[in-house]
Amino acid sequence: MIPFMQAEVNNIKANKEKIVAFPQMGNIRIPVAAVLKAMGANLYLSPENNKEALSLGTRHSTETVCLPYKLNLGNYIQALEGGANVLLMFSAPGTCRLGNYAKMAEAKLRELGYDFEFIVFDMYKGKFVEIIKKFSQATGNKSISNAYRGIKIGLAKFDALDEIERKLFYFRPREIESGKAEKIYLSGRRSIEKADTVEEVKNTVQETINKYNSVKIDTNKEILKVYLMGEFFVLLDPFTNMNIEKELGLLGVEVERTIMLSDWTNQTLIPKWNKKTETHRQRAVRTANKYLTRSVGGECIETVGDAVYAAECNVDGVVHVGPFNCIPEIVSQCILPNVSKQENIPVISLLMDEQTGKAGMVTRIEAFVDLIRRQRKNKSIINAYNKLSLRGEAKASTWQSKSSDCRVKSVVGNNN
Amino acid sequence: MKIGIPRALGYYNYYPFWFGFFGSLGIEIVLSDKTTKKLVSEGSALVVSETCLPVKIYMGHVLNLLNQKGVDIIYSPSIQSIDHKIYNCSKLRGLPDLVRNVVKKDFLLIEPTLDKSEKNQGLYQYLYESVAPLGITDKKTIKKASKVGWAYQNNFTGMTRDGMHPAEAMETAIKGKVVIKSRKNNYPINIAVLSHGYNLYDNHVSMNIFKKLENLGVKAHVSENLSVEQMNEGLNVLNTSLYWANELEISGAAGSFMTNKNIDGVLTLTAFGCGPDSLMVERITRYAKRLQKPLLNLTVDEHTGEAGFITRIEAFTDMLYRRKRSNIVQNLNKQIKIDSERQEVVYSRDNIVKV
Numbered sequence: 203m204i205p206f207m208q209a210e211v212n213n214i215k216a217n218k219e220k221i222v223a224f225p226q227m228g229n230i231r232i233p234v235a236a237v238l239k240a241m242g243a244n245l246y247l248s249p250e251n252n253k254e255a256l257s258l259g260t261r262h263s264t265e266t267v268c269l270p271y272k273l274n275l276g277n278y279i280q281a282l283e284g285g286a287n288v289l290l291m292f293s294a295p296g297t298c299r300l301g302n303y304a305k306m307a308e309a310k311l312r313e314l315g316y317d318f319e320f321i322v323f324d325m326y327k328g329k330f331v332e333i334i335k336k337f338s339q340a341t342g343n344k345s346i347s348n349a350y351r352g353i354k355i356g357l358a359k360f361d362a363l364d365e366i367e368r369k370l371f372y373f374r375p376r377e378i379e380s381g382k383a384e385k386i387y388l389s390g391r392r393s394i395e396k397a398d399t400v401e402e403v404k405n406t407v408q409e410t411i412n413k414y415n416s417v418k419i420d421t422n423k424e425i426l427k428v429y430l431m432g433e434f435f436v437l438l439d440p441f442t443n444m445n446i447e448k449e450l451g452l453l454g455v456e457v458e459r460t461i462m463l464s465d466w467t468n469q470t471l472i473p474k475w476n477k478k479t480e481t482h483r484q485r486a487v488r489t490a491n492k493y494l495t496r497s498v499g500g501e502c503i504e505t506v507g508d509a510v511y512a513a514e515c516n517v518d519g520v521v522h523v524g525p526f527n528c529i530p531e532i533v534s535q536c537i538l539p540n541v542s543k544q545e546n547i548p549v550i551s552l553l554m555d556e557q558t559g560k561a562g563m564v565t566r567i568e569a570f571v572d573l574i575r576r577q578r579k580n581k582s583i584i585n586a587y588n589k590l591s592l593r594g595e596a597k598a599s600t601w602q603s604k605s606s607d608c609r610v611k612s613v614v615g616n617n618n
Numbered sequence: 619m620k621i622g623i624p625r626a627l628g629y630y631n632y633y634p635f636w637f638g639f640f641g642s643l644g645i646e647i648v649l650s651d652k653t654t655k656k657l658v659s660e661g662s663a664l665v666v667s668e669t670c671l672p673v674k675i676y677m678g679h680v681l682n683l684l685n686q687k688g689v690d691i692i693y694s695p696s697i698q699s700i701d702h703k704i705y706n707c708s709k710l711r712g713l714p715d716l717v718r719n720v721v722k723k724d725f726l727l728i729e730p731t732l733d734k735s736e737k738n739q740g741l742y743q744y745l746y747e748s749v750a751p752l753g754i755t756d757k758k759t760i761k762k763a764s765k766v767g768w769a770y771q772n773n774f775t776g777m778t779r780d781g782m783h784p785a786e787a788m789e790t791a792i793k794g795k796v797v798i799k800s801r802k803n804n805y806p807i808n809i810a811v812l813s814h815g816y817n818l819y820d821n822h823v824s825m826n827i828f829k830k831l832e833n834l835g836v837k838a839h840v841s842e843n844l845s846v847e848q849m850n851e852g853l854n855v856l857n858t859s860l861y862w863a864n865e866l867e868i869s870g871a872a873g874s875f876m877t878n879k880n881i882d883g884v885l886t887l888t889a890f891g892c893g894p895d896s897l898m899v900e901r902i903t904r905y906a907k908r909l910q911k912p913l914l915n916l917t918v919d920e921h922t923g924e925a926g927f928i929t930r931i932e933a934f935t936d937m938l939y940r941r942k943r944s945n946i947v948q949n950l951n952k953q954i955k956i957d958s959e960r961q962e963v964v965y966s967r968d969n970i971v972k973v
Contacts (some may be wrong), residue, residue: 266896298708302897308903312879323894493719496731498712499705527668529708529893533716535666540719553668 223281224290225274233359243341246286269525270435292323293444374451376419388399429512431460433524500530513545519574526555624679630815634774639767650679653822671889673720698733778842805837810875813887841871883912887888890919
């Protein structure tokens with residue numbers, strides 16, 4: 203090759219635009235895209251998780267690997283087909299198979315013949331610095347102010363999304379005209395996605411909350427409260443958990459999801475000395491102590507701790523979700539029946555994989571909701587009876603004497 | 619004083635150490651019976667069905683100790699990490715917690731934790747936690763006992779490195795002997811059998827795989843025959859680094875065996891639902907293709923039938939025999955070709971001379 207042509211080729215290579223893509227997980231696409239955009243990246247926003255991504259991922263991975271990996275791989279393939287050439291992923295030690303995902307996905311994609319740059323957020327090292335560094339590497343951004351602006355708006359969006367989602371959980375079971383709150387939430391999410399500055403984000407949140415307040419709610423309806431907990435990815439990705447929050451909401455159940463997006467960012471990004479309140483993990487370690495004394499990776503200790511915490515908070519029940527074959531969730535699934543028995547709280551475990559059908563899952567949820575509703579009724583009857591017996595002691599005493607008579611009789615009968 | 623040690627999981631790798639350690643402290647060890655079908659089904663009844671086979675078997679052994687052996691102290695260690703940020707699989711990390719929540723009986727559970735990623739959770743702390751519930755708290759005695767334990771363990775590893783079958787080596791080591799046998803190398807086929815100790819040396823799980831291979835005229839090599847350095851080199855061959863605590867005995871050994879010319883084929887045995895193995899085997903499969911080593915992946919669970927198992931092993935060894943034969947024939951053909959070409963040359967020269 204002629205020398206000057208070689209130089210030109212090099213030039214083209216250097217100027218070749220970086221198009222960044224990242225794996226999808228529910229709402230996380232909005233804040234991450236905001237950070238990347240603020241730092242000046244060309245973004246390929248792959249579609250939200252869907253059937254196509256899942257089947258692509260399943261085709262190219264071993265059968266026993268867990269669902270999040272399959273979806274990530276599907277996202278990557280879709281992104282590479284769509285023109286992306288820089289892929290983002292993070293890996294952390296001491297968790298579970300997650301730490302191997304980056305290595306595996308890269309090897310598989312190279313085997314499939316794609317050409318790309320793979321940037322791994324390595325959590326073995328520092329956290330905050332590592333993230334800024336790797337984001338800068340991905341976007342080619344050099345100014346610190348841009349990075350600061352990007353991360354600020356990203357965090358604002360994390361919080362905003364959580365806020366409007368929490369409101370949705372409150373309004374969904376209570377609204378008279380079903381589906382209205384969901385519409386408000388979706389339009390709010392869209393405008394948060396479009397917002398460019400922190401102020402705009404704040405304004406949209408305020409607008410959305412105002413809209414929510416205009417929704418008519420049924421104040422007489424008996425609302426059950428359920429904790430939704432379990433594995434991180436399945437909890438946060440509505441495609442994977444088949445929108446279980448919505449199904450529960452339509453059955454008249456208020457959901458409290460134990461892991462929200464911003465909880466996680468606070469936990470991983472903010473350094474230890476700057477944490478003022480007890481974090482989710484610390485609380486879980488405290489409450490789970492009776493059943494699980496050591497952290498075993500993944501979200502196992504959080505799951506067990508949250509179940510105990512739910513019992514402490516007098517919640518009606520606990521729904522535990524996770525991907526099929528997830529190692530830490532199998533441990534927590536083995537422990538939860540004991541927690542349920544000792545703490546007297548109903549628990550249902552739903553493990554999702556690519557074969558899970560929605561109808562079967564909905565049936566199980568319905569049965570579970572029926573069960574906790576009946577249990578609540580029984581509880582209220584017992585409470586009412588206790589109150590009665592406290593008020594009218596005379597009446598209660600006659601009751602008691604009658605029952606004690608019966609007991610004596612039966613004992614005598616046994617002796618004979 | 620009696621403590622019960624389940625004949626499962628860690629037993630197959632560390633029993634000589636425990637034997638020496640507890641023995642020198644005057645604690646009697648009661649082992650559970652060997653794995654049977656009944657024991658497996660009793661264990662599986664306790665945990666959810668997705669749990670992997672080794673853990674189900676472990677629960678069965680715990681029940682066996684409590685019900686049949688009349689032991690009320692169970693020793694169940696949790697090996698969190700063996701090096702800085704090199705963690706074990708979650709089920710092994712939370713093993714004592716699982717036992718405590720799942721086995722509904724009154725017994726004392728000794729649950730020491732070994733965590734090299736934490737500062738104060740090293741070997742001596744682990745050993746202290748192992749015997750402190752039994753009333754032994756003097757650190758000097760514990761140190762002395764651990765030395766006795768290491769002597770037994772080193773004898774065991776010495777014999778396995780030399781090529782002895784680990785089950786045999788364990789029996790010899792516990793008697794306090796070291797036996798080095800002269801090796802006869804007259805097996806036509808050499809296979810590397812890769813799995814964790816608790817799958818391979820539990821005859822119920824591996825269905826006597828070593829005997830079956832022996833009958834087929836195959837020499838089985840296992841990861842215990844390799845040194846740590848060889849296995850580390852093996853990891854480099856597979857272009858990976860250590861992530862799981864027990865990755866060396868599979869990925870490392872695979873890399874080492876697949877670059878060894880004397881090994882004709884590789885056989886991996888994984889328990890269904892084993893998380894780490896599913897990833898390791900994927901990598902091994904990819905590299906086996908590149909390095910052109912025949913590979914057989916076998917997955918076992920509590921329903922695996924022996925007939926299907928034998929058929930696969932037989933087919934695999936038949937294939938290896940055929941491959942070896944055809945290699946020999948090809949080599950012979952080459953030799954013959956070269957010889958005949960030479961003859962032709964000689965013949966034509968003669969012709970020239972005659973003419």
